Structure formats: C-alpha cells, structure tokens
Amino acid sequence: MFCEKCNQRPATVHIAEIINGQKQETHLCEICAKEIKIHGFGFFPQMNLNKFMAGLLNGDFNGSSYNQTGATGKVCEKCGVSEEQFANKGLLGCGECYPYFEEKMLPLLRRIHGNMRHVGKIPERKGGRARLVKEIEIAKRQLKEAVDHEEFELAAQLRDNIRQLEKSFEEGGEG
Amino acid sequence: MPINGKTSSANSRWMNSDGPDAGIVISSRIRIARNLAGVPFPHLLEPEKSMEVINEIKKALENKEAADLIGNMELTLMNDLSLLERQILVDKHLISLELLNNFQSRAAAIRDDEAVTVMINEEDHLRIQCLFSGLRLKEAWAVVNNIDDGLERTLDYAFSEKLGYLTSCPTNTGTGLRASVMLHLTGLKITNQLGGVFNAISKLGLTVRGLYGEGTEALGDLFQISNQITLGQSEDEIINNLISITKQLLAQEQESRQVLYRERREVIEDRVCRAYGILKCARILAMEETMRMLSDLRLGIELKIISGIQEKLINELIVKIRPAFLIKTAGQDMSKRKLDIARAGLIRKEFENGHIGH
Numbered sequence: 001m002f003c004e005k006c007n008q009r010p011a012t013v014h015i016a017e018i019i020n021g022q023k024q025e026t027h028l029c030e031i032c033a034k035e036i037k038i039h040g041f042g043f044f045p046q047m048n049l050n051k052f053m054a055g056l057l058n059g060d061f062n063g064s065s066y067n068q069t070g071a072t073g074k075v076c077e078k079c080g081v082s083e084e085q086f087a088n089k090g091l092l093g094c095g096e097c098y099p100y101f102e103e104k105m106l107p108l109l110r111r112i113h114g115n116m117r118h119v120g121k122i123p124e125r126k127g128g129r130a131r132l133v134k135e136i137e138i139a140k141r142q143l144k145e146a147v148d149h150e151e152f153e154l155a156a157q158l159r160d161n162i163r164q165l166e167k168s169f170e171e172g173g174e175g
Numbered sequence: 176m177p178i179n180g181k182t183s184s185a186n187s188r189w190m191n192s193d194g195p196d197a198g199i200v201i202s203s204r205i206r207i208a209r210n211l212a213g214v215p216f217p218h219l220l221e222p223e224k225s226m227e228v229i230n231e232i233k234k235a236l237e238n239k240e241a242a243d244l245i246g247n248m249e250l251t252l253m254n255d256l257s258l259l260e261r262q263i264l265v266d267k268h269l270i271s272l273e274l275l276n277n278f279q280s281r282a283a284a285i286r287d288d289e290a291v292t293v294m295i296n297e298e299d300h301l302r303i304q305c306l307f308s309g310l311r312l313k314e315a316w317a318v319v320n321n322i323d324d325g326l327e328r329t330l331d332y333a334f335s336e337k338l339g340y341l342t343s344c345p346t347n348t349g350t351g352l353r354a355s356v357m358l359h360l361t362g363l364k365i366t367n368q369l370g371g372v373f374n375a376i377s378k379l380g381l382t383v384r385g386l387y388g389e390g391t392e393a394l395g396d397l398f399q400i401s402n403q404i405t406l407g408q409s410e411d412e413i414i415n416n417l418i419s420i421t422k423q424l425l426a427q428e429q430e431s432r433q434v435l436y437r438e439r440r441e442v443i444e445d446r447v448c449r450a451y452g453i454l455k456c457a458r459i460l461a462m463e464e465t466m467r468m469l470s471d472l473r474l475g476i477e478l479k480i481i482s483g484i485q486e487k488l489i490n491e492l493i494v495k496i497r498p499a500f501l502i503k504t505a506g507q508d509m510s511k512r513k514l515d516i517a518r519a520g521l522i523r524k525e526f527e528n529g530h531i532g533h
Contacts, residue, residue, distance in 0.1 A: 004461045004463055004464055005463060005464075007464055024511055025511055026461075078213075078215075079215040079216075079219055081219065089218070090344060091216065091218055091298070091343045091344055092216065092341075092342075092343055092344075092345065093215055093216060093219050094210075094213075094214065094215040094216055094219070094333070095210060095212060095213070095333030095334075095335075095341040096213075098335060098338060098341050098348075099335075105345065108345055109338070109345055109348060109406055112345060112346055112404075112406075113348075113349065113404045113405065113406035113407050114404065114407065115404070115406050115407020115408075116337075116338075116406070116407070117337060117338075117406070117407055118335070118336075118337060118338050118339025118340075118349045118350070118406060118407070119407060119408065119409050120339055120349060120350035120352070120408070120409045120410050121320070121323075121339075121340075121350060121409075121410055122334075122336075123327045123332050123334055124324065124327055124328075125327060125328070125331075126212070126327070126331055126332055126334050129336065130336035
C-alpha cells in the first residue's frame with residue numbers, strides 16, 4: 001500500500017481515528033507522517049475562534065487570560081448574561097449587552113477591528129437619526145462638488161435640501 | 176425545487192464556472208449577520224422562543240411587499256433533514272457547519288437557484304449569504320443588500336448608531352459582513368510561493384482558510400480568503416479591498432502558471448497526465464489524493480493540456496466525492512475502504528469522455 005499523501009513511498013504509519021463513533025484510517029509513509037505531525041494539518045483540532053476570543057475577553061475583564069477572579073459580576077438586565085459567561089463563551093447574549101458591557105466591549109472591539117465606529121450600512125427604518133447624519137454628510141459632499149464644478153443651480157437645490165435635513169435633525173425627527 | 180432536489184443533485188449554480196476568471200476564482204461569497212432587536216441571541220433561546228424567531232422571519236420572507244427584493248425562498252427546518260442531507264448542504268456550501276451540528280429549532284431558506292441562503296438561528300438570528308461563480312463580489316453584495324432591505328421592511332434589527340449591526344460574536348459587529356473568495360492557487364503552491372503570499376495577506380486584514388472554512392484543511396490547493404474586520408470600514412471598502420487583493424493573487428497565480436509551463440513544460444504535462452491517468456484508472460481513491468489529482472487536472476484544463484472535461488464537472492466532483500454524497504448515492508453507510516472504492520468508480524465513470532489534448 002502506498003502513502004495516501006505522497007503516493008510515492010510505501011505506507012508504514014497507520015493512523016486510526018474515531019470521530020463520533022466512526023473509525024477513520026489513514027495510511028502514510030514515515031516522511032509524510034512526520035510532516036503532518038510538525039504542521040498539525042488535518043489531524044489535530046484547529047484553533048477554535050470563540051475560545052480564542054474568550055481568552056481575549058478574559059484578559060480584558062480580569063487582567064489575565066482564563067482567570068475567573070476579579071470580574072465585576074455585572075449582568076445584562078435584558079438577557080441575564082454575566083460578564084463571566086460572556087468571557088467564557090465569547091458570545092454576547094443580546095443587543096443590549098453592548099451598552100451594558102460597553103466599558104469592556106469598546107477596547108475589545110478596538111483590538112479586533114482597530115476601530116470603534118460603524119461607518120457602513122444603516123437600516124432604513126431603524127437607522128433613524130444616524131441615517132439623517134449620513135444623508136447630510138453625503139449632500140454636503142455633493143454640494144462641494146457642485147460648487148467646484150460651478151453647477152450653481154444644482155448647488156442651490158442641494159443647499160435647500162441640506163437645510164431641510166438639518167431642520168428635521170434638530171427637531172429630533174427620523175427623516 | 177424542494178429541498179430533496181437540493182440534496183440529491185451535486186450541482187449548484189455557483190459550480191457552473193461561468194463567472195469572470197472562474198478558472199482560478201472558483202466562487203465569490205457575501206454573508207451578513209443580523210439580529211432581531213430585543214430578542215436574546217440564538218445560543219440563549221429556548222426551543223419555543225427559537226421557533227417564534229423562525230416564524231417571524233418566515234413571515235418577513237413571505238411579505239408580499241418585499242417580494243421583488245427577496246425573491247422566492249423555500250424555508251426548511253433543519254430538524255426535518257437527516258444528518259446526511261445537512262452534510263450535503265454543507266458540502267455544497269449552502270449552509271454552514273454550525274447548522275450541521277446544532278440543528279434543533281434552526282432553519283434555512285434556500286433560493287431555487289441555490290445562489291442565496293437565509294439561515295435562521297445560526298450564531299445570529301439571521302445569516303444571509305449569496306454565492307456566485309467567479310469574481311463577482313459586488314453582484315453578490317447587491318443581492319444580499321436587497322434581501323436585507325426587504326426583510327428590514329418588517330423586521331426590527333438590533334442596531335446601534337455607533338457600533339452598527341449588533342452580533343452575537345464581536346468579531347462580526349458593525350457591518351456584520353464577511354466577503355470571501357475561493358481560489359485555486361496551485362501554481363503558487365508548486366512554485367513554493369504560498370507562504371509569502373499568505374503572510375502578506377494576513378498583514379492586509381484578511382484571513383486564509385481551507386475549502387470548508389474555519390478549522391478545515393486546504394484540500395486540493397483551494398483556499399478561502401476573507402475579510403477579518405467588520406467595524407470601521409463600509410461594505411464597499413471591505414469588498415473593494417478584497418477585490419483588489421484577489422486580482423493581485425489572480426495575476427500572480429497566472430504568472431506562476433505561465434512560468435511553470437514555459438520553463439518546466441514536460442514536468443507540468445507529466446504531472447497533469449499522471450493525475451488524469453490515476454483518476455481514470457485507479458480502483459481505490461482516498462479523499463486527499465483525489466483532491467490533489469483533481470487540482471492537477473484543473474490546472475491541466477486551464478493550460479489546455481486536457482480537453483473534453485469541463486471545469487463545472489470538477490466543481491461538482493468536489494461535492495460528489497465527499498462521503499455524504501457517496502453514501503447517499505449508495506443508499507447505505509460505508510467503511511472508509513468502501514468509500515474509497517466507490518469514489519474511484521464514480522470518477523472513472525465521469526471521465527469516460529475526456530482525452531489528452533496533444
């Protein structure tokens with residue numbers, strides 16, 4: 001029998017794995033087996049992202065990884081998830097957890113994304129004031145472009161539009 | 176098409192190899208994560224509450240006023256599928272591994288052409304994905320964006336002005352967007368350049384994973400490249416960044432293939448024809464070896480060393496040769512040896528019509 005990986009040398013290493021009661025055999029030559037052992041591809045469980053995250057969270061909450069002591073014992077009032085649960089699982093309990101754990105969440109988000117401010121899509125209905133702000137920003141950019149290109153008629157239209165948007169923003173409306 | 180059609184055929188639209196640069200960029204995928212406001216995330220929900228979430232989303236999917244944005248989607252409860260059927264959907268990249276393992280009170284709505292899936296109660300209440308052949312990330316985002324708008328007409332999303340879409344895992348917060356491409360980088364592999372390329376990619380905020388995502392190995396020189404950052408960049412920025420890096424990779428892969436063919440022509444022809452010979456004649460084929468041979472064969476088709484075999488067939492074979500599909504076809508469970516024999520038999524039959532070009 002030839003090695004299943006290189007198919008050039010005879011298979012001398014036989015690996016049997018039992019996963020969920022299913023036996024799986026792999027036949028390899030010594031060289032390929034060694035390589036697999038060094039790189040760990042395919043045979044050893046790979047890093048679990050959530051657990052890795054949990055390590056980071058623990059670090060943020062408690063000063064050191066996987067240290068359970070020293071948490072403030074804060075619990076999200078909406079879903080009941082505690083800081084410890086969050087730190088252990090790496091998953092938040094609900095949208096309300098974000099403001100509840102804000103103090104710890106913001107540095108973590110910065111660490112993951114290098115940023116703490118959303119600049120992407122804003123939902124049409126729920127976006128509310130955020131959408132207005134974005135619309136004003138876009139209109140202002142268009143206004144500048146129109147002025148640069150000496151398209152004064154368009155610029156006048158845009159200026160009126162911005163005024164209206166700003167007015168509804170000041171009135172606390174949602175566009 | 177009912178769900179049993181989706182599990183009995185290995186083909187999905189994205190495998191048709193008809194997108195731009197589909198010879199190397201096998202597929203493009205966009206996925207977004209969304210949650211319902213005021214409802215705990217799926218991992219905390221009792222089965223009864225999970226079913227309420229499914230029903231609420233089902234209603235939003237069927238909302239007549241949003242039909243033009245959403246299209247025709249068929250919802251299936253994961254409990255109604257066998258492990259084998261769920262595995263086939265995973266193998267076809269239509270649902271995630273998460274739904275394979277945790278299937279109670281979870282559902283997926285798959286569009287008829289299998290390009291779009293809405294997963295319910297995965298890690299988040301909603302995961303919307305679109306999968307296309309070739310480098311078509313912008314088009315996939317347009318589809319996902321429309322469905323998102325359609326659903327938002329009736330669903331209240333968990334959203335914060337400051338942090339964007341709120342997700343169960345903070346790695347998705349913000350846009351909730353994961354854009355990815357599946358690339359066949361065999362030229363870079365043969366010329367030993369992958370290490371350097373992946374190193375560069377990771378410095379640009381992208382990750383590289385194997386064929387079936389997180390924690391899976393890179394079979395057959397197929398790699399998934401995706402964005403890591405979801406907060407502080409807009410959807411367009413994320414997508415454009417991935418597109419420009421993919422184009423770079425594509426150029427480098429093409430370049431290395433040309434160099435190989437120019438400088439080591441006999442070696443490459445020998446490698447491709449050997450792979451073809453093995454696939455055409457072998458009686459026992461293990462998964463890993465088959466994927467390696469299919470990778471060489473795909474290279475041979477691209478370099479026009481082999482003719483009469485469509486890349487579409489190679490894409491379908493990646494699903495057909497996996498244990499789930501072989502077992503489903505045979506109608507019975509099989510040992511690894513039996514699977515290896517069935518795999519070799521299937522491939523021999525599929526390659527009856529191919530031939531070496533010159």
